[in-house]
Amino acid sequence: MTNIHDIARLSGYSVSTVSRVLNNSGYLSDTARNKIQKIIEEQDYVPNDVARDLSRGKTYNVGIVLPHTKHPYFTHLIKGIMETAFAKGYHVVLLPSLYNADIENQYLEQLRRKSYDALIFTSRGIPLKRLLKYQKYGSIICCENPGDYQIAAAYSLRSKTFTEAFSYVKNQGYHEIGILLSRPRESSTTSSLTLASYEAVYGATPKIINTSVTTYQDGYNAMAGFQKNEKKPDFIFANGDDVAAGARQYYLDNELSVPAMMGQENQLSGNILNIPTIDHHFHEVGRKAMELAISGEIKMIPINSELIKR
Amino acid sequence: MTNIHDIARLSGYSVSTVSRVLNNSGYLSDTARNKIQKIIEEQDYVPNDVARDLSRGKTYNVGIVLPHTKHPYFTHLIKGIMETAFAKGYHVVLLPSLYNADIENQYLEQLRRKSYDALIFTSRGIPLKRLLKYQKYGSIICCENPGDYQIAAAYSLRSKTFTEAFSYVKNQGYHEIGILLSRPRESSTTSSLTLASYEAVYGATPKIINTSVTTYQDGYNAMAGFQKNEKKPDFIFANGDDVAAGARQYYLDNELSVPAMMGQENQLSGNILNIPTIDHHFHEVGRKAMELAISGEIKMIPINSELIKR
DNA sequence: GTAATATATGAAACGGGTACCACATCAAGT
DNA sequence: ACTTGATGTGGTACCCGTTTCATATATTAC
Numbered sequence: 001m002t003n004i005h006d007i008a009r010l011s012g013y014s015v016s017t018v019s020r021v022l023n024n025s026g027y028l029s030d031t032a033r034n035k036i037q038k039i040i041e042e043q044d045y046v047p048n049d050v051a052r053d054l055s056r057g058k059t060y061n062v063g064i065v066l067p068h069t070k071h072p073y074f075t076h077l078i079k080g081i082m083e084t085a086f087a088k089g090y091h092v093v094l095l096p097s098l099y100n101a102d103i104e105n106q107y108l109e110q111l112r113r114k115s116y117d118a119l120i121f122t123s124r125g126i127p128l129k130r131l132l133k134y135q136k137y138g139s140i141i142c143c144e145n146p147g148d149y150q151i152a153a154a155y156s157l158r159s160k161t162f163t164e165a166f167s168y169v170k171n172q173g174y175h176e177i178g179i180l181l182s183r184p185r186e187s188s189t190t191s192s193l194t195l196a197s198y199e200a201v202y203g204a205t206p207k208i209i210n211t212s213v214t215t216y217q218d219g220y221n222a223m224a225g226f227q228k229n230e231k232k233p234d235f236i237f238a239n240g241d242d243v244a245a246g247a248r249q250y251y252l253d254n255e256l257s258v259p260a261m262m263g264q265e266n267q268l269s270g271n272i273l274n275i276p277t278i279d280h281h282f283h284e285v286g287r288k289a290m291e292l293a294i295s296g297e298i299k300m301i302p303i304n305s306e307l308i309k310r
Numbered sequence: 311m312t313n314i315h316d317i318a319r320l321s322g323y324s325v326s327t328v329s330r331v332l333n334n335s336g337y338l339s340d341t342a343r344n345k346i347q348k349i350i351e352e353q354d355y356v357p358n359d360v361a362r363d364l365s366r367g368k369t370y371n372v373g374i375v376l377p378h379t380k381h382p383y384f385t386h387l388i389k390g391i392m393e394t395a396f397a398k399g400y401h402v403v404l405l406p407s408l409y410n411a412d413i414e415n416q417y418l419e420q421l422r423r424k425s426y427d428a429l430i431f432t433s434r435g436i437p438l439k440r441l442l443k444y445q446k447y448g449s450i451i452c453c454e455n456p457g458d459y460q461i462a463a464a465y466s467l468r469s470k471t472f473t474e475a476f477s478y479v480k481n482q483g484y485h486e487i488g489i490l491l492s493r494p495r496e497s498s499t500t501s502s503l504t505l506a507s508y509e510a511v512y513g514a515t516p517k518i519i520n521t522s523v524t525t526y527q528d529g530y531n532a533m534a535g536f537q538k539n540e541k542k543p544d545f546i547f548a549n550g551d552d553v554a555a556g557a558r559q560y561y562l563d564n565e566l567s568v569p570a571m572m573g574q575e576n577q578l579s580g581n582i583l584n585i586p587t588i589d590h591h592f593h594e595v596g597r598k599a600m601e602l603a604i605s606g607e608i609k610m611i612p613i614n615s616e617l618i619k620r
Numbered sequence: 621g622t623a624a625t626a627t628a629t630g631a632a633a634c635g636g637g638t639a640c641c642a643c644a645t646c647a648a649g650t
Numbered sequence: 651a652c653t654t655g656a657t658g659t660g661g662t663a664c665c666c667g668t669t670t671c672a673t674a675t676a677t678t679a680c
Contacts, residue, residue: 003637014664015662019639023638027656027657029658047636050369050635053665069385070389091403092404093402093404094392094401114354268578313666313667324627324631325630330629339627358667363667366635366637424636
């Protein structure tokens with residue numbers, strides 16, 4: 001494998017000058033450029049990116065920590081992330097966490113070990129506080145409101161829209177709301193925001209609730225659970241349109257009347273089935289998160305979310 | 311930033327011995343291990359992954375070249391890829407190509423420059439032949455039948471199922487088939503396989519066809535185009551369930567009777583709308599492709615695809 | 621008792637670039 | 651004529667590990 005030293009030797013110039021040709025930087029005569037270029041082509045030489053990364057102390061890799069690809073917002077978020085990354089010459093490395101704290105910590109360690117220039121936590125299991133300690137090793141971005149923590153963040157302003165949504169539901173006369181969430185209130189910002197909004201509007205904690213729902217099938221199964229309860233829901237508030245679609249299917253399959261519903265993420269299923277939804281604009285969140293990752297700024301970028309009535 | 315040399319100096323041992331502690335390899339006394347471990351902890355030292363990669367000549371990164379995240383098979387494929395990668399400690403780097411040959415070539419060059427250990431082409435714009443030249447720089451896997459080329463491949467056996475599907479459609483009495491593809495026959499294996507199967511069953515080239523369809527919206531728009539034709543389709547053969555759903559919506563919106571349809575990829579939309587589909591088992595293709603990437607074997611792994619009648 | 625082998629450690633080359641600094645020219649400015 | 655600044659190039663430290671080879675001591679085997 002030929003390296004920059006070989007090119008230097010063969011061309012009769014120094015490695016510094018060869019490096020200048022490669023990077024098109026600094027003072028350089030046309031003579032030198034041409035001669036070196038010729039040798040480079042003859043030898044079919046290309047510089048080694050890893051060596052370059054080591055020397056520059058920068059990898060142009062950004063790690064994206066995500067629980068799993070089944071997560072409702074995955075598609076939108078990743079699209080936004082990739083658009084910005086691609087435009088700026090950065091690489092997107094997908095890091096599945098399964099919401100496992102050990103795994104998330106491993107990724108933080110990898111940041112420290114210089115595997116990535118930055119990490120974007122699209123969701124997380126470990127406490128925000130823990131992220132703080134790793135900021136000195138590279139920028140860390142979270143996709144939620146970090147509150148008082150000085151952590152870069154791009155996130156959807158969900159509370160307001162959740163409240164708007166529940167008010168809308170209440171005004172329509174629904175009072176037995178079945179709520180579907182992906183994780184328990186204690187461990188998920190999303191869940192606690194949702195429930196806080198519910199409580200603000202309804203003035204009580206929800207009775208009909210399931211906190212381990214992510215997919216269509218989960219939504220379906222959750223309805224089976226609700227049917228065993230004494231209280232049956234007259235409205236389903238789901239954490240994704242796909243989930244809502246699964247819930248709906250349960251009622252259809254069991255020849256029960258389908259309650260009104262609302263989904264989230266503006267997924268295709270909601271569009272097809274005409275289920276109202278909340279679009280958290282995760283595509284935009286993804287773009288902004290990646291911009292923060294690249295710039296290294298520690299600031300908060302809230303993004304409006306939107307209730308789509310149908 | 312402390313490095314291995316600092317640890318060596320502070321502990322009174324050589325870098326070789328420190329390296330042995332880090333990698334838990336070779337002969338090593340307990341005394342040395344303990345002393346060095348202590349210094350490592352005191353200094354809060356972690357080795358630099360980039361330096362390690364350079365030294366070892368391996369990155370544990372696998373690049374995934376994909377046209378864009380809107381592609382119907384994206385979700386399934388990426389899930390399979392990530393599962394295997396995660397299990398084996400590899401990193402998945404997403405590389406959007408937009409089917410642009412220049413961009414695809416850039417990724418091949420990056421393989422040569424050691425940015426990745428392997429590349430998986432989930433789809434491609436450049437000719438297969440071009441991939442051959444880069445195999446010496448790392449394993450290259452394609453997700454289609456490479457024919458006579460000696461290229462590692464994990465791919466769905468689509469022809470048989472396409473033929474089965476068209477026969478099924480024909481037996482049901484449909485003769486004016488509107489075909490939706492993502493790319494023209496000349497530049498896409500998928501398209502040419504689809505059309506070859508159609509022709510084998512119907513004995514003629516299709517008249518109603520659109521070759522730039524990828525999304526729900528594209529499907530919708532394509533129907534508007536078909537409606538302008540003299541020949542109206544009595545069956546829509548779409549390249550994805552989401553696309554079929556878009557097509558269906560066009561008819562609904564325009565109060566036309568919805569023709570029978572078939573989708574592909576076994577997407578949620580097809581399930582919801584009860585549209586028959588072809589499941590190409592891309593999840594499995596993803597797993598196998600990543601296994602090939604890691605093992606470096608140059609072999610073909612065909613995977614059965616499946617017609618799902620509904 | 622001595623050769624053979626296992627154990628422990630270090631020196632230094634190697635992987636392959638980048639970038640700072642020194643040095644040498646040469647032309648323009650005063 | 652002399653200073654100054656632009657231009658061109660080289661030397662070399664630096665980024666940070668891994669790994670081979672040599673050396674030294676401790677066991678074990680015969």
